[in-house]
Amino acid sequence: MSVLNSAGKEVFLISPLEKIKRFIVLGSFTGKCISSGSVRKDETLDSGEAFARKNIEEFIQHSPEEILNCIEEYSSKVKKCDSLVLLLAICCTFENKNPKLLEFRRKAYQLLPRVCKTPTSLFHFIDVCEKICLTKYCSTGWNNLHKQGISNWYLNNKKLEYHITKYRNRNGYTHRDVLRLCHIKPLTKEHENIFSYICKGVTEGSEVSEYIRDFERLKQSDEETIIRLIQQHNFVREHIPLEKLTDSVFDELLKNMPEIALLRNLNHQFKDLSLVLEKIQAIKSVHPLHLLIALKTYSNGHGYLGNKTWNVDKSIVQSLDSKFSQLFKTLPSSPRKVCICLDVSGSMQLYRVAGSECLTCAEAGCALAMVLKKTYKESHLLGFSHELIPLSINLEDGLHENLRKITYLPFGRTDISLPFTWALNSGGTLDKSKDFDCFIVITDNETNANTLSPEKALNNYREKTQNYSTKLIVVSMENTGFSIANPEDKYMLDIAGFNGETIEVINDFIES
Numbered sequence: 001m002s003v004l005n006s007a008g009k010e011v012f013l014i015s016p017l018e019k020i021k022r023f024i025v026l027g028s029f030t031g032k033c034i035s036s037g038s039v040r041k042d043e044t045l046d047s048g049e050a051f052a053r054k055n056i057e058e059f060i061q062h063s064p065e066e067i068l069n070c071i072e073e074y075s076s077k078v079k080k081c082d083s084l085v086l087l088l089a090i091c092c093t094f095e096n097k098n099p100k101l102l103e104f105r106r107k108a109y110q111l112l113p114r115v116c117k118t119p120t121s122l123f124h125f126i127d128v129c130e131k132i133c134l135t136k137y138c139s140t141g142w143n144n145l146h147k148q149g150i151s152n153w154y155l156n157n158k159k160l161e162y163h164i165t166k167y168r169n170r171n172g173y174t175h176r177d178v179l180r181l182c183h184i185k186p187l188t189k190e191h192e193n194i195f196s197y198i199c200k201g202v203t204e205g206s207e208v209s210e211y212i213r214d215f216e217r218l219k220q221s222d223e224e225t226i227i228r229l230i231q232q233h234n235f236v237r238e239h240i241p242l243e244k245l246t247d248s249v250f251d252e253l254l255k256n257m258p259e260i261a262l263l264r265n266l267n268h269q270f271k272d273l274s275l276v277l278e279k280i281q282a283i284k285s286v287h288p289l290h291l292l293i294a295l296k297t298y299s300n301g302h303g304y305l306g307n308k309t310w311n312v313d314k315s316i317v318q319s320l321d322s323k324f325s326q327l328f329k330t331l332p333s334s335p336r337k338v339c340i341c342l343d344v345s346g347s348m349q350l351y352r353v354a355g356s357e358c359l360t361c362a363e364a365g366c367a368l369a370m371v372l373k374k375t376y377k378e379s380h381l382l383g384f385s386h387e388l389i390p391l392s393i394n395l396e397d398g399l400h401e402n403l404r405k406i407t408y409l410p411f412g413r414t415d416i417s418l419p420f421t422w423a424l425n426s427g428g429t430l431d432k433s434k435d436f437d438c439f440i441v442i443t444d445n446e447t448n449a450n451t452l453s454p455e456k457a458l459n460n461y462r463e464k465t466q467n468y469s470t471k472l473i474v475v476s477m478e479n480t481g482f483s484i485a486n487p488e489d490k491y492m493l494d495i496a497g498f499n500g501e502t503i504e505v506i507n508d509f510i511e512s
Contacts, residue, residue, distance in 0.1 A: 016059050017066060018512070023052065024074045024083050025508045053132070056090045064104045067091065068111065075114040080501060082124070084115045089128040092149065096137055102145070109149030113156060119167035119175065122153055126178065127171045147182040154179070154195075155187050164198060165215045166238045215239060227252045237261060247271040259283050263294035266320075267310040280319045288327040290500040292367050292399070295320040296358040325398060328374060336510055337378040339436045341419040342369045343443035344409050345385035351444050353477045354497035361444040361477035364498045366403045368442055368475065370395060371503055380434070386413045388422055416441060420457035424464050438471040438510050455486050473506055 060067055071088055078084060091108035095101050116122040133141030157163060164175050175198045186192040193207045202208055202216050214229050218239065221229065223246050229235060230252050237245075237253055251272045254262070262279055263286070270276045283291075299317055302309040348362040356364060373379050374395055383389035389409055393402045419441070423434040439458065462468050472492045486492055493509045495502060 017063070017070065019055065020059055020067060020070055020087070021074070022509075022512055023055070024070070024078060024087065025505075025512070052086065053090055056087060057094060060091065060094055060104075064101075068104075068107055071108075071111055072114060075111065079504070081115060081117075081121050085121055085125050086128055088112065088115050089125055089132060092146070093129050093132045093136070093141055096133065096141065096143065105145055109145060109152070112149050112153055116153065119163050120170045122150075123171040123173040123178070126150065126173060142181055147184075150178060150182040151184040154184060155191060160194060161209060161211050164194070165212065166236060218244065223248055237265065251275065254279065259286050260290070263290060266294060266298045266316060267308065269311065273313065273315065277315060277319045280316070280323055283323055283327070286327065287500055287503060288324050288331070289367060289371060289503055291320060291324040291327060293356050293358060293500060295324060296356075296363070300358055328371070328395075331371065331374045333377050334375055334507070334511070335378065336376055336437045337435070338372065338376045338380075338438045338440055338510070339419060339423060339434075340369050340372050340376075340379055340381045341416075341439060341441045342366070342381065342383050342391065342406075343385070343414060343416075343441070344383040344389055344391075344406055345414040345444075347414070347444050348477075349407070351477070356497075356499050359498070362406060363403060364477055365442040365475075366393070366406055367399055368498070368502065369393065370399065370402060372440060372506070375503075375507070380436075382419050382422065383409065384415065384418045385409075386415055388418050414443065416443060416454045417457035420454065420461045423461050435465055435467070436470065438473060440473045440475065440506065442475045442477070444477045455489075471510065473509060475502065475506070 056067070067087075068091065071084060071091070075081075075084060088108060088111060092105055092112075094105065094108075096105075112122075112125065116125050129141050129146065133139050154160060168174065179195055179198055184195060186195055189207075190209075193209070194212070196206060197208050197212055200206070202213065211233055214233055215235070218226055218229060218235070219241055221244070223244075226240065226244055226249050230240075230249070234256060235253075237257070240249060240253070247269060248271060250265075250268050251270060254270070254272070254275055257265070257279070262276075262283075266276075295317065297303075298310075298320065299312060301312045342365050344362075348365060349360060351361050353359045353361055353364045359367075369381060369391075370393065373381055373393065381391050381393060383391040383406070392405055419439060423436065423439075441454075458470070458472055462470050469491055472489075473495065474493070475495045475498065477498050493505075495505060
C-alpha cells in the first residue's frame with residue numbers, strides 16, 4: 001500500500017505481517033535493539049512490553065492463523081528466541097476469558113516445544129505469561145489450558161533426563177516448582193520415576209534410570225569415576241559440581257565441548273593444552289566476532305570487574321588470532337551497497353563497549369567495519385570525526401594492523417552528519433556511485449559537533465536520490481541512550497552496545 005511521507009512523496013508501508021517478522025528478528029517494533037552482556041535484550045521485555053503487546057494483539061484479532069504460521073516458520077530460523085517466547089506468550093494468554101478463542105490458544109500451546117527447546121526458554125515463557133496475566137487479569141494465568149501446555153512440554157520431551165539435570169533452575173523457577181504448578185500426570189512409568197526424582201530426589205527404594213543415578217553419583221565420586229561417567233553418558237560442564245571440576249575432568253569434558261562453550265571456558269588452566277589448540281583450530285560455525293571477543297577477554301587475563309583472573313597462554317592467544325583470520329575469509333557476501341561510517345574521534349579510544357567490556361569502542365568498531373566491508377562487496381568505508389578522514393583499512397592486513405592505522409589518526413570532535421552530506425556531491429546532483437541501500441554508522445554516540453542534524457542530513461540524501469527507503473543503522477558502542485536515529489522512522493535501526501550477535505541483527509535489517 002502506497003502512502004505519502006512527510007515530504008509529500010510516495011512510499012510503501014510495511015505490512016503488519018512484516019512488522020511481526022521484524023519483531024521476531026530484531027526484538028523490537030521501534031527500531032531499537034540493546035546488547036547487554038552476552039545476551040541481546042530488547043526493550044519489549046521491560047519498558048516497551050506494553051507497546052509490543054498492543055501491536056501483536058491487534059494483529060491477532062485480524063489474522064490469528066497467520067501469526068501462528070509465522071511463529072512456526074521462525075522457530076527454526078532464529079538463534080535467539082526471546083522475541084518468539086514473548087510473541088507466543090501473548091498468543092497463549094490472548095483474551096484468556098474469551099471461550100471463542102480457545103482453539104486459537106490451544107494451537108498456540110502446541111507450538112511451545114518448537115519455540116522453547118530448553119528449560120531456560122520454557123521458564124522464560126512461564127515467567128512472561130504470569131506477568132501478562134497479572135497485568136491484564138489480576139491472576140497468575142495457571143488455567144487448565146496453561147497447565148496442559150506446560151505438562152505436554154515435559155511429557156513429549158525426548159531428552160527430558162538431559163534437560164532436567166543440565167538446566168536445574170532458571171528465571172527463579174525450578175522443575176519442582178513447575179511440576180507442582182501444572183499438576184502434571186505421568187503417562188508412563190518412566191515419567192512417574194522422573195517426576196518423583198524431580199520432586200523428591202533419589203530416595204530409598206525409588207526407581208530411577210542409570211543416567212539419573214549416575215548423575216547423582218557425580219556429587220560424591222572421585223576424579224577417576226567422574227571421568228568414566230562422562231565417557232559413559234556424555235555429561236557436560238553444567239552437570240559437574242564445581243568442586244569436582246579438576247583439570248583432568250575438564251580436559252575430558254573438552255573432548256565433546258561445543259564451540260561456544262569452549263570459547264567461554266578458555267580461562268580454565270588446561271592440563272592437555274594440545275587438545276585445546278586442536279579444538280580451536282577445528283571451529284567452523286562460530287562468527288569471527290565471537291572469536292574476537294573471546295580473544296580479547298582471554299588476553300586480558302581477568303574478567304571485566306577483575307573478580308576472576310587466569311594465566312594467559314600465548315599459544316592460545318595465537319591460535320585464536322589465527323582462527324579469527326581464517327573464519328574472516330569465509331564470510332558470505334551480499335550484493336547490497338552500503339556506506340560504512342566509522343567514528344574515529346578521540347572518545348572511541350576512551351570508553352569500553354556495552355555488552356563486550358573487554359573491547360574499547362575503537363577496537364570493536366574497527367572489527368565490525370572489517371566484517372561489514374568483507375560481507376558487502378559494494379561498500380564504501382569512511383572515517384569521520386570533525387571532518388571526513390580517508391581510511392586505509394585493508395582486509396588482508398588483519399585486525400591489529402588496521403587498528404594501529406586508526407589509532408594514529410588526528411582525532412577531533414564528532415560530526416555524524418558528514419557521511420550523508422558527502423554522499424551528495426557539491427553540485428547538488430546525485431553521483432550514482434554513492435547511491436547506497438544503507439548507511440551504517442559505528443560510533444560511541446558521543447556526537448558533539450554536528451553541522452547538521454544526522455536525521456536531516458539523511459533526509460536530504462533521500463530527497464536527492466528519490467529513494468525514501470534508504471536505511472540507516474546506528475551502532476552505538478557505548479549505551480549512552482539513543483540520540484541519532486529517529487524511532488518513528490521504520491527504515492532506521494538503533495543498536496546500543498555490541499556483542500557477537502550484532503552483525504546478525506545488521507544483516508537481517510538490511511535484507512528485510
